[in-house]
Amino acid sequence: MSPGEEVERLAGIFGPAVRNIGATNRAASGSVEIPMANIIEAVQGLDVRALTEAVQELKSPEAFTSMLGSSSAARSTVSAQGRSVSGVE
Numbered sequence: 001m002s003p004g005e006e007v008e009r010l011a012g013i014f015g016p017a018v019r020n021i022g023a024t025n026r027a028a029s030g031s032v033e034i035p036m037a038n039i040i041e042a043v044q045g046l047d048v049r050a051l052t053e054a055v056q057e058l059k060s061p062e063a064f065t066s067m068l069g070s071s072s073a074a075r076s077t078v079s080a081q082g083r084s085v086s087g088v089e
Contacts, residue, residue: 004030 001009007030011018022034043051 002029003032007032 003025007018007024019032021038022032025031025033043054046054
C-alpha cells in the first residue's frame with residue numbers, strides 16, 4: 001500500500017480530519033508530514049499507560065496502523081489535531 005493509499009484508508013476510519021493533521025506531499029507519494037509540535041501536543045494529552053502502549057505500537061508499523069484502527073483515543077486525537085491545524089477549536 002502506498003503512503004497516499006494509507007492516508008486515504010486512515011481517513012476512511014477516522015474521517016477527513018486525518019488529511020488536516022499535517023502537510024500533504026501530493027507531488028510525490030501522497031503522504032502526510034506531521035509537524036513535531038502536533039505529535040508533542042497529542043502525546044502530552046496521553047496518560048502514562050497510554051503513552052507506554054503507544055510507544056510499543058510504534059515499534060511495528062503494521063501493529064501501529066492496526067492499533068489506530070481500533071483505538072477510540074486515536075480517533076479523538078486525530079479529530080482534535082485536525083481541528084487544531086485547520087484553526088477550528
